[in-house]
Amino acid sequence: MAEQEREHPTLHVIVDVKSYNVLRVNQEPQSPAPALREFLTSKQHEGWEVMGTAPHGAHILIVLRRPLPEGTRADRHEPETQHSRDGERGRGGACS
Numbered sequence: 001m002a003e004q005e006r007e008h009p010t011l012h013v014i015v016d017v018k019s020y021n022v023l024r025v026n027q028e029p030q031s032p033a034p035a036l037r038e039f040l041t042s043k044q045h046e047g048w049e050v051m052g053t054a055p056h057g058a059h060i061l062i063v064l065r066r067p068l069p070e071g072t073r074a075d076r077h078e079p080e081t082q083h084s085r086d087g088e089r090g091r092g093g094a095c096s
Contacts, residue, residue, distance in 0.1 A: 012061060048064040
């Protein structure tokens, strides 16, 4: 699991259901507790993506993940990119 976290940094966010304020981020109390909307907006501008939500007692757990820059995952995207390039070549050849 630690290896996976190095690949994709994650945030575990605990939200109060009644007020929709962020109470904790990765076990760290938030004071003052930011509103969920502003918190998510700022994190999305930083490149974080919501990966899922789940009930957590009287709260909601939201998991955010930040993808690594493209250059660090090139080996994973290469086959997909290569496949796309092959498809583009095929279409280009058919149109010519």
